[in-house]
Amino acid sequence: MTDMPESRRGLASGVGAYVLWGLLPVYFHFVASVAGTEIVAQRVVWSVVLLLPLVLLARRGGAVWQALTAPRVLAMLAASAALIAANWLLYVWAVQHHQVLAASMAYFLNPLINIALGVALLGERLRRAQAAAVVLAGAGVAVLALDAGTGLWLSLSIALSFAFYGLIRKLAPVDALSGLTVETMLLAPIALGYLWWLAGHGGMSFGQEAGLTALLVLAGAVTTVPLLLFAAAARALRLTTLGLLQFIAPSLQFVLAITLFGETLDARRIASFGLIWAGLAVYVAGNLLARRNRVAA
Template identity: 55%
Template sequence: MRRGLLAAAGAYGLWGLLPLFFRLLHHVDPVEIVTQRVLWSLLLILALLALRSGLPPFLAALRTPRLLLPLAGSALMIGINWLTYVWAVNDGHVVAASLGYFLNPLVVVTLGVLVLKEKLRRSQMLAIGVAAIGVAILAASALTTLWISLALAFSFAFYGLLRKLTPVAPMTGLGVETLLLTPPAIAYLLWEASHGSVGFGQDAPTTALLIISGAVTTVPLVLFAMAAQRLPMATLGLLQYLAPTLQFLCGIIIFGETLSGGQIASFGLIWLGLILFASDSFITARRNRLATA
């Protein structure tokens, strides 16, 4: 549990600061940014697997249909999520993207209850209800960009569910997902190169940022996969509010996006829900320790 909490905090903290990174690549086609993320991530992952003697399990997973099929599904979900997110950030919709990740924990908790049959305590249900009201207010104030938020919320929720249900090590699974995304990524880059509009090689800073995008992609995903295997879906879902909170602050404070009164009210309700959930988790953990002692 402790390792899962640390991994989740690291993943969501890094994701929360991603708008700052991708805004530096605003002049590059969003699809190319995603394809470059795929290719450089694959090289990094293969190197890490080789260093950790992880290539045999990686190759075994590629030959196992019961692992390959769900990983193909999770690869599709993360591909949709990446493309939507990069486009939203570079088109000036950071707040809408943050709303998607505010919505995501509610979808995650719902999947945990409906699919995994996880049980919620009454206090947890109250916390989620308060946060849901806040998200509903936030959604109502941004209807024109709600499709961005919904695409991000549902794609990442199903990604997390598929990874939780797939019995494969985090790095191995991420390697398979990235490898499955590589052929369409290469095909797009070849098509783009034939039209003379590739950003890679355009100048040194752009090229360096595209290469770094591999590490920026891989590290939080590995941390998230570790957390998904160690934490209940409800806990994982509520912790995820850290990432959209940071994204939300980036959009408002750094990029100057507008903030309405309704959005301010919803923000307060979401954090109230988080405080209630965290308090319940702390009290329950303390009670369990005392009972064990």
Template identity: 55%
Template sequence: MTEEAARTRASLFAALGAYGMWGLLPIFFRLLHHVAPVEIVAQRVLWSLILILSVLGARRSLPALLTVLRNPRLILPLGASGLLIGANWLTYVWAVNSGHVIASSLGYFLNPLVSVGLGVVVLKEKLRRWQIAAIVIAATGVAIMAASALTTLWISVALALSFALYGLVRKLTPVLPMLGLGAETMLLTPLALVYLLWLSHHGGLAFGSDGGTTALLIVSGAVTTVPLVLFAMAAQRLPMAMLGLMQYVAPTLQFLSGILLFGETLSRGQLMSFALIWLGLILFATDSLGAARRNRMATV
């Protein structure tokens, strides 16, 4: 095996590790079902910051992080992206611990298509014929979901929209992935600290209540950061088309967890909705692979 092939293989495993960890998050957060979702997210922010600063310190990138934080033109968009990812985390944790794993998985199935829609509206990107067909089919699935599961539709839409907007803001913000993640986390930290101090003062802090809960809350930082680091490693080497297809590993695992582990059921309308959304995703992924192959052949 050549060195290049070995690096590509390592990147493939890194991507599978990232998406696999994201897909199994419902199992982890169910272990913290007795902790308020806001505290889980606040603890997640603090312990993520410690891990991110350690990684940046090992890379000797802390001066670069300070440079980012001193740049007024970067602070506003990174603050916005931090609030978006914080809202995404809070919605996800609440949904999982409230028994709505399937609805949350739908949000991440929808996310790529919402991202495409934002690209068209905001970035004026052009869509190919099959991409338009894929979005129309998926939109039909969402409409059916709205009619058959109106009470949980907001979860799917909130997750898809918040993460798609997060991706758009990060795309438009000229900062390296790990530095951006570090800056976002630092900007969220004061909010997390204020909430945890308030919670502690009112006797509602779960951290420290018992060893198991405390350990899980500390580990939540790694659960947040490690997949992002693995994803950053994979994104350097793997083609975007391959990464785009592999991202469906996470919501598929979430979906299966909801049905097989947590006993959630699908109504006929939800089943039809998922079928249409998956059909749209298959069309979209097939078109993306074909376009990538044509572009590669054109450059040979």
């Protein structure tokens, strides 16, 4: 009975993280008048402002200092910081340029790319269902590639940047809060320098309008809260459960793209998404079957 409250908290944290990530296009829609580069810079600055008090409250200052003074860990977090910054820039650009479907497809692909990275770089083995899922998703990407448009490179760039970010964070010997704090601290000087330059050239939106300024300050919470909820869920839930929850975000983005943002689905996109969803269904079904077999054994 003692495990039940923890599982419920973990489930609530996981659902909360992926729902917030799924609704991110709505936030970016409200700050559509702001340049994507400024949005990312504001996210970094206000994330630091939010994270530093959390580090002090959680008494993780020692872990942050250890990460900053360990060359190998610092190099890994510098790489992950660059990847997540690139991911943010690409994602904001996608939303602002009416490419929410491309962003949605990226995060449908992400679990399958993680499988490929595990096989290629970590020596993990694929079960039959996982191999079939990768083949189906690859076919979906191939269908989209026939169009050779913006959607393909954008989806792959977003998916690959986040997948390699996750790989580095998996390998880096640092906890979620400390690692995220170090990443944002590394990005903060660049972000502040860019904002200073932007202000000097009269191009900064921050401070021009009260409502827009408040939304940009909120970027810190929009960035940090789902990442921390995800970390809590990862500690409390099985990976199979977490993998199932992972599809909440792109599903919400897909619905928003064709409803709120008015994007259209042509036959090629429908076929591409259909193949990717089929791959995801095979992947999930294979995981559930393997888990049932383990329990039976």
